[in-house]
Amino acid sequence: MATVLVPTVRWERWVDNFVASHGPTPLVVMEDALRGQAEDGSHFSARLPFDTAYAGPAEAGAFGAAAETPAQWGVLLVRKGGFAVARMAGVAMVEHKIGQRHVQGRTKAGGQSQQRFARRRDNQARQAYEAAADHAARIVGGVRTVVTGGDHTAVEAVLADARLATLAVVGPWLAVPDPRRAVLDRAILDAQAILVDVANA
Structure with a gap:
């Protein structure tokens, strides 16, 4: 298991690259995070910055859009x-x-x-x-x-x-x-x- 920090502007591309490498990857929202499980056994769990809980749709685009930077x-x-x-x-x-x-x-x-x-x-x-x-x-x-x-x-x-x-x-x-x-x-x-x-x- 490795941990990577993905800038929000590159997030959807990161998911696309993961799918290209590992095959279809259904997404689910679980424990405030977005999780993907590929057919080859590879998987990831993504969390929003600033400990923000995620409860939106299981979609890469919606998840990335939810990554907001605090005003202060x-x-x-x-x-x-x-x-x-x-x-x-x-x-x-x-x-x-x-x-x-x-x-x-x-x-x-x-x-x-x-x-x-x-x-x-x-x-x-x-x-x-x-x-x-x-x-x-x-x-x-x-x-x-x-x-x-x-x-x-x-x-x-x-x-x-x-x-x-x-x-x-x-x-x-x-x-x-x-x-x-x-x-x-x-x-x-x-x-x-x-x-x-x-x-x-």
Whole structure:
């Protein structure tokens, strides 16, 4: 089973290509998703972005048309090496901030030296997360919906800030490297894509 992110504008073509490769594929709506089961045993399950439930007709076109981008939403990406946060109005970026922080890597030294490095690394990471939370509170603090990614522990540390308590985190989770502008731009596109779990027989 593989997971792919399909932009909504390419969705119907993706389904057509799946049918061309695997044969007739009846579609059904099940558990808020659109599912297809091909004659050769291959199958897929597609979910709308932003955890939107689907209850429309079992048709690729109708499903793709139901993929809507919220009027106001945000993206929050955090890793130990940095963060990126953006506030969106539909598909347009309204404001963003990208920050890099140095967090010391692990050391091979042992004993007290290793403990000292570990404390320094933890302090650096905490300061990086606090900086990310400050910018997140300023940029997306008033937004309801946010898509997150990066490192789970880092994101959870930032979201623990009381100023971000009203944020509703929705899927998909975005596995990204240390955030840079190109990474943020890609994440914004991926957040709006249809999430497809596909198994090829």
